[in-house]
Amino acid sequence: MSLLSKLLTLIENIFIYPTLRVWGLSILSILRFFSYKSESTKKYLYDNTLNNIPKKKGIFHPQNKEHIIRLIKVAHSNHATIRVVGSGHSVWEAIYAQNNNCIHIILGGDFKKIHSINISSDGNFALVNVGAGCHLGRDPNDRESSFENSFNFQVDQKGYALPILGGMSHQTIAGFLQTSSSGGSLEHGIADVLEEIEIINGKGETIILNKKTNEDKFNASVVSMGLFGVITRATFNLPKKYSVEGTEINKEFKDSLLVNDKGHYRKLHDALKNYEYFHMNWFPQKYVQRTSQWNGNLVSPELPKKPYKHLLKEKFMNVLAALALRISNLTEIIIGGNLAQRIIGLVLRTFIRIRKPVHFRDLWYKVLPNDDQADVDRLMKTSYTEIWFPLEKIDEVMGTLERLFRRKPSYAGNFAIELYGAKNSPYWMSPSYKRDVFRVNPYWWGRNLGDPYEFFEEFWKVLLPIDGARLHWGKYMPKPGEIYGEHIFGINYLRHCYPKLNNWLDIREEMDPDQIFVTNYWRRVFDIRKNI
Numbered sequence: 001m002s003l004l005s006k007l008l009t010l011i012e013n014i015f016i017y018p019t020l021r022v023w024g025l026s027i028l029s030i031l032r033f034f035s036y037k038s039e040s041t042k043k044y045l046y047d048n049t050l051n052n053i054p055k056k057k058g059i060f061h062p063q064n065k066e067h068i069i070r071l072i073k074v075a076h077s078n079h080a081t082i083r084v085v086g087s088g089h090s091v092w093e094a095i096y097a098q099n100n101n102c103i104h105i106i107l108g109g110d111f112k113k114i115h116s117i118n119i120s121s122d123g124n125f126a127l128v129n130v131g132a133g134c135h136l137g138r139d140p141n142d143r144e145s146s147f148e149n150s151f152n153f154q155v156d157q158k159g160y161a162l163p164i165l166g167g168m169s170h171q172t173i174a175g176f177l178q179t180s181s182s183g184g185s186l187e188h189g190i191a192d193v194l195e196e197i198e199i200i201n202g203k204g205e206t207i208i209l210n211k212k213t214n215e216d217k218f219n220a221s222v223v224s225m226g227l228f229g230v231i232t233r234a235t236f237n238l239p240k241k242y243s244v245e246g247t248e249i250n251k252e253f254k255d256s257l258l259v260n261d262k263g264h265y266r267k268l269h270d271a272l273k274n275y276e277y278f279h280m281n282w283f284p285q286k287y288v289q290r291t292s293q294w295n296g297n298l299v300s301p302e303l304p305k306k307p308y309k310h311l312l313k314e315k316f317m318n319v320l321a322a323l324a325l326r327i328s329n330l331t332e333i334i335i336g337g338n339l340a341q342r343i344i345g346l347v348l349r350t351f352i353r354i355r356k357p358v359h360f361r362d363l364w365y366k367v368l369p370n371d372d373q374a375d376v377d378r379l380m381k382t383s384y385t386e387i388w389f390p391l392e393k394i395d396e397v398m399g400t401l402e403r404l405f406r407r408k409p410s411y412a413g414n415f416a417i418e419l420y421g422a423k424n425s426p427y428w429m430s431p432s433y434k435r436d437v438f439r440v441n442p443y444w445w446g447r448n449l450g451d452p453y454e455f456f457e458e459f460w461k462v463l464l465p466i467d468g469a470r471l472h473w474g475k476y477m478p479k480p481g482e483i484y485g486e487h488i489f490g491i492n493y494l495r496h497c498y499p500k501l502n503n504w505l506d507i508r509e510e511m512d513p514d515q516i517f518v519t520n521y522w523r524r525v526f527d528i529r530k531n532i
């Protein structure tokens with residue numbers, strides 16, 4: 001081989017091949033995205049029996065139970081798949097049907113409203129009955145959604161509150177429950193206040209499941225990924241409203257809670273235990289090595305307010321952050337190696353600046369979903385995979401991650417890894433079922449070139465072999481059949497993780513014997529065999 005052709009091969013290997021590959025994968029992801037349809041199949045959109053049910057962009061918006069029952073009947077007689085969309089924040093496949101005989105619905109009308117608020121005789125609690133399509137906060141993607149009609153605002157006005165919220169509050173009540181979404185707290189969970197749900201199952205029957213009187217079915221149905229039926233209402237027993245007082249602080253890794261003591265991550269463990277609300281963004285890139293810590297505690301709502309201000313509150317800052325992420329992503333693809341790491345370090349450090357701690361004190365629904373202030377649906381749109389571990393596995397998990405980034409710095413990506421916790425849950429399919437958990441949530445910026453799946457795979461390879469690992473149902477998950485440590489991801493692995501899985505599958509079968517809510521994605525995950 002001539003020197004010239006050797007040189008060309010080298011250039012090709014170093015620059016062109018990875019670049020083309022990444023472009024190719026990006027184009028593939030875009031094509032894959034468009035090959036899935038969010039619309040219902042055309043014949044249903046023009047079906048006479050369904051024509052008085054409002055529709056928008058190919059999705060039915062049932063306004064009442066009669067509409068839902070009619071949609072289920074039509075799905076039934078046509079062997080169609082029927083799926084409910086909340087605010088659409090989970091991965092595409094977890095929500096929509098992947099076949100061309102489907103009916104998609106978004107709950108409308110009464111299902112978006114609070115029906116009643118009954119205050120207890122001592123005034124300490126309010127029993128709130130709400131349509132399952134009501135958004136927790138304002139969903140910027142839904143034109144009908146406003147602060148005034150959000151669940152959080154309305155219950156706060158009456159003097160009551162949910163004990164916990166996720167990092168943003170665009171979700172619908174049912175979407176939040178169905179994937180076992182949780183905020184960062186070992187002390188507060190949604191199960192503390194959820195009393196009852198109403199569900200219309202695959203047979204078109206309306207079933208009310210109460211926490212006390214139908215314990216098993218209730219605990220099975222709350223987290224069921226849309227596979228049991230349409231959740232139409234929820235009832236919460238809410239405590240009095242509160243404020244959250246806390247601090248946000250950026251630190252160098254060496255000064256942060258992530259420093260270990262002979263392999264024990266005690267400081268992190270204690271922070272998860274001692275703060276009522278806690279989450280941390282870790283930037284593990286070789287030349288960034290910083291953390292952004294957010295912690296808070298519950299205080300009286302009467303205390304003077306000091307509003308929380310997100311770094312990305314202003315549109316301009318979102319543009320700058322997107323630019324920084326774009327530069328870092330391209331640098332890694334085009335240059336790679338240590339030089340890329342240095343450039344990424346330079347760019348990201350300008351954002352995650354070490355500054356004085358920022359203190360805040362404000363109402364629960366303004367502070368807990370702190371990412372509501374950032375443009376998470378557009379410029380900062382992000383994909384995630386999230387793995388939940390028993391709290392006592394924290395040393396093993398953190399040690400594994402640190403070794404991963406030392407071995408291959410590029411696995412640290414160009415964004416953050418969120419670390420937080422969740423309270424143990426009674427719901428059979430919750431990843432925190434019967435144990436407090438430590439959660440690892442790697443971010444993949446939605447506009448990165450490349451394949452998020454490939455990025456997340458590196459985390460699955462090292463983290464899923466840790467005993468007790470369970471995945472968030474609304475985020476990226478491995479494909480069934482892939483091997484991680486001693487486990488093949490799929491039904492047997494899930495049986496190992498979830499002790500009540502078989503009972504859950506039995507109840508699923510009873511609720512939806514004709515499998516009208518089962519999509520190809522969930523069929524593969526839970527090995528649900530087609531009815532003959």
Ligand SMILES: Cc1cc2nc3c(=O)[nH]c(=O)nc-3n(C[C@H](O)[C@H](O)[C@H](O)COP(=O)(O)OP(=O)(O)OC[C@H]3O[C@@H](n4cnc5c(N)ncnc54)[C@H](O)[C@@H]3O)c2cc1C
Binds near residue numbers: 166
């Ligand atoms: C920016 C961002 C931040 C996030 N932060 C957190 C966080 O802090 N903590 C956390 O745990 N998760 C978090 N998530 C994940 C998010 O909470 C989940 O994806 C949640 O399920 C989204 O709710 P949704 O209303 O968008 O439901 P969708 O994503 O639309 O639906 C979720 C599932 O519920 C089903 N479903 C929806 N409505 C009904 C119904 N009425 N009846 C039956 N089934 C139904 C759907 O079919 C689907 O299977 C975040 C996601 C994003 C994009």
